[in-house]
Amino acid sequence: MAFSKEEMLGMYRKMLLIREFEETVANLFSQGQIPGFVHLYVGEEAVAVGVCSNLGDKDYIASTHRGHGHGIARGASVDKMMAEIFGKINGYCRGKGGSMHIADVELGFLGANGIVGAGLPLAAGAAFANKYLKNNGVAVCFFGDGASNRATFHEALNLASIWKLPVVFVCENNMYGISMSQERHQNITDVADRAVAYGIPGVSVDGNDLMAVYEAAGEAVKRARAGEGPTLIECKTYRHRGHFEGDACVYRSEDELNEWKKKCPIQRFSTRLLEMNMTTREELESIAAGVKEQIKTAVEYANRSPLPDETELTTDVYCD
Amino acid sequence: MQEMTYSQAINAALREEMKRDNTVYLLGEDVGVFGGCFGVTTGLIQEFGPERVLDTPISETAIVGSAVGAAAAGLRPVPEIMFMDFMTVCLDEFFNQAAKMRYMFGGKAKVPITLRTVCGAGLGAAAQHSQSLEAWFTHMPGVKVVMPSTPADAKGLLVSSIRDDNPVIFIEHKMLYGVSGEVPEGEYAIPLGQADIKREGKDVTVVATSLMVHRALAAAETLAAEGVELEVVDPRTLMPFDKETVLKSVEKTGRLVIVHEAVKTGGFGGEIAAIVAEEGFDSLDAPIKRVAAPFAPVPFSPPLEAAYVPGEEKIIEAVKEIL
Numbered sequence: 001m002a003f004s005k006e007e008m009l010g011m012y013r014k015m016l017l018i019r020e021f022e023e024t025v026a027n028l029f030s031q032g033q034i035p036g037f038v039h040l041y042v043g044e045e046a047v048a049v050g051v052c053s054n055l056g057d058k059d060y061i062a063s064t065h066r067g068h069g070h071g072i073a074r075g076a077s078v079d080k081m082m083a084e085i086f087g088k089i090n091g092y093c094r095g096k097g098g099s100m101h102i103a104d105v106e107l108g109f110l111g112a113n114g115i116v117g118a119g120l121p122l123a124a125g126a127a128f129a130n131k132y133l134k135n136n137g138v139a140v141c142f143f144g145d146g147a148s149n150r151a152t153f154h155e156a157l158n159l160a161s162i163w164k165l166p167v168v169f170v171c172e173n174n175m176y177g178i179s180m181s182q183e184r185h186q187n188i189t190d191v192a193d194r195a196v197a198y199g200i201p202g203v204s205v206d207g208n209d210l211m212a213v214y215e216a217a218g219e220a221v222k223r224a225r226a227g228e229g230p231t232l233i234e235c236k237t238y239r240h241r242g243h244f245e246g247d248a249c250v251y252r253s254e255d256e257l258n259e260w261k262k263k264c265p266i267q268r269f270s271t272r273l274l275e276m277n278m279t280t281r282e283e284l285e286s287i288a289a290g291v292k293e294q295i296k297t298a299v300e301y302a303n304r305s306p307l308p309d310e311t312e313l314t315t316d317v318y319c320d
Numbered sequence: 321m322q323e324m325t326y327s328q329a330i331n332a333a334l335r336e337e338m339k340r341d342n343t344v345y346l347l348g349e350d351v352g353v354f355g356g357c358f359g360v361t362t363g364l365i366q367e368f369g370p371e372r373v374l375d376t377p378i379s380e381t382a383i384v385g386s387a388v389g390a391a392a393a394g395l396r397p398v399p400e401i402m403f404m405d406f407m408t409v410c411l412d413e414f415f416n417q418a419a420k421m422r423y424m425f426g427g428k429a430k431v432p433i434t435l436r437t438v439c440g441a442g443l444g445a446a447a448q449h450s451q452s453l454e455a456w457f458t459h460m461p462g463v464k465v466v467m468p469s470t471p472a473d474a475k476g477l478l479v480s481s482i483r484d485d486n487p488v489i490f491i492e493h494k495m496l497y498g499v500s501g502e503v504p505e506g507e508y509a510i511p512l513g514q515a516d517i518k519r520e521g522k523d524v525t526v527v528a529t530s531l532m533v534h535r536a537l538a539a540a541e542t543l544a545a546e547g548v549e550l551e552v553v554d555p556r557t558l559m560p561f562d563k564e565t566v567l568k569s570v571e572k573t574g575r576l577v578i579v580h581e582a583v584k585t586g587g588f589g590g591e592i593a594a595i596v597a598e599e600g601f602d603s604l605d606a607p608i609k610r611v612a613a614p615f616a617p618v619p620f621s622p623p624l625e626a627a628y629v630p631g632e633e634k635i636i637e638a639v640k641e642i643l
């Protein structure tokens with residue numbers, strides 16, 4: 001796949017932006033500046049960026065409780081995301097949703113989700129709408145290994161397969177659903193194997209390899225746009241942080257975590273860029289500095305935003 | 321008496337019932353190794369082993385559905401649904417299967433399942449992790465609904481729920497887990513269907529459930545300083561509902577305020593108000609008041625969430641309106 005230097009560095013920057021966003025949220029959370037629960041995406045950046053880099057205006061994504069990376073990869077404003085996480089009126093959901101419900105439908109972002117596995121049929125529905133409207137758009141659903149055990153996974157894949165919906169199901173197999181390791185929660189090693197049951201293609205890729213994810217998603221999106229129906233893609237990856245911030249991670253070993261940190265998708269991609277002579281250390285450093293600045297600005301924006309007024313309690317329950 | 325948190329009291333009830341009856345087993349997401357999302361089942365897998373404390377996949381339909389089947393086949397399952405909000409994804413198993421089996425089968429089956437779950441706002445967990453949906457379950461003939469407010473009640477009511485031959489939904493409040501209280505030593509059970517008067521008073525009856533019992537008690541304390549005496553009644557179980565205790569209290573006070581965290585419209589407060597209007601109308605000296613959440617999903621932002629959940633001031637306001 002031939003990429004321009006701009007495209008390559010653009011994807012690099014997005015991954016870094018997600019990482020910086022998440023690490024900043026982790027810090028602010030530990031200082032008690034963020035209410036509620038946060039589930040961070042550190043270590044899984046290549047999945048969101050690799051997939052979303054294939055998408056256009058008419059396309060939709062549906063996300064999960066671990067959704068910040070998906071939003072950023074789709075092009076959401078980190079200012080408005082941060083303000084939402086702070087519960088401020090200038091956030092994406094006017095402070096009503098928080099981390100687990102950040103959404104921007106106009107951007108084709110059908111939202112993070114508090115219900116595991118809820119996104120799969122929603123994405124099938126968005127794909128159905130695109131097909132119905134004949135606008136050539138597709139839909140992508142991100143979901144976890146744990147979510148692949150929910151009824152919604154099976155029902156959505158089956159429906160999409162018989163209706164040949166332009167949808168791509170992207171399983172982020174980070175090997176755990178909270179404390180349950182994959183080997184304890186399902187009797188298979190490749191979630192992609194489940195595609196067989198629905199007569200659709202199932203591919204398993206290294207989710208920490210940006211190019212591998214990009215290519216697999218590109219193939220699936222092409223197939224979807226051509227009217228050939230859904231694909232199940234499994235991206236093998238790992239979350240560096242706990243399930244939620246504050247999780248003591250009693251169910252996994254420090255060694256396992258350290259092994260995976262060595263396979264960091266961002267480092268891996270920067271090494272590749274340097275090897276390909278696509279960039280220089282200085283250029284990467286200046287990108288990193290820009291990213292830091294952008295996130296700093298986002299935090300300032302969030303801090304400056306007012307809290308919602310009590311009158312907001314009962315607005316937007318219904319359309320007017 | 322011993323001092324225990326609500327969470328420890330529930331843990332103790334589970335432990336005692338598992339020791340007493342080896343058909344009792346636990347299942348749910350992260351209830352084993354992790355000790356439960358809120359730590360309530362801590363230590364039980366170590367004590368009873370993975371055969372009786374089962375970590376499940378994220379498959380609520382199968383958690384509850386399999387529990388119903390196992391219950392009909394002679395076991396006493398105690399499934400946990402991590403947040404009450406997720407009852408939506410296993411409602412058929414609970415409502416169309418568990419609740420109706422005995423009746424549909426002409427009394428030839430029993431389904432002794434105690435489904436533990438967690439309600440309530442207060443942690444900034446937003447619209448899909450903070451709801452109080454107890455009223456739904458009171459609309460299901462065949463199901464018992466339990467909502468304890470103190471450690472002692474939680475322990476005694478959980479014991480009775482597990483021993484009950486009917487499907488029971490046992491609703492814990494996430495903001496109560498850390499609350500401590502006196503719990504009787506040794507084995508005891510509190511029968512389902514008995515309200516408890518948490519504070520006696522002669523001026524206004526306040527019927528409150530779960531976390532709201534504590535808010536009502538705080539309001540009673542404040543108002544006592546002004547010479548107004550609230551009688552705080554905690555039904556403890558909504559189905560069966562101890563209407564006698566409520567009617568008797570209203571007979572004494574002549575005034576009724578009902579407080580719950582669920583949204584007001586279609587909430588159980590409407591049922592309580594209707595019972596008192598039908599059967600205790602002559603006792604009333606003033607209109608019945610309900611204090612409950614506004615008709616909206618639970619918001620995330622802390623000031624909105626705080627305004628959403630009924631507090632002491634709103635209870636006092638309602639009391640003053642009918643004094």
Ligand SMILES: Cc1ncc(C[n+]2csc(CCOP(=O)(O)OP(=O)(O)O)c2C)c(N)n1
Nearest residue numbers: 066114115116144145146147176177178406
């Ligand atoms: C229907 C439902 N059940 C349970 C939960 C609680 N829960 C939130 S995240 C999670 C684990 C999800 O695991 P996975 O799908 O692998 O995603 P990951 O967290 O690993 O990204 C669970 C059990 C939920 N939110 N919704």
Ligand SMILES: [Mg+2]
Nearest residue numbers: 144145176177
């Ligand atoms: Mg996972």
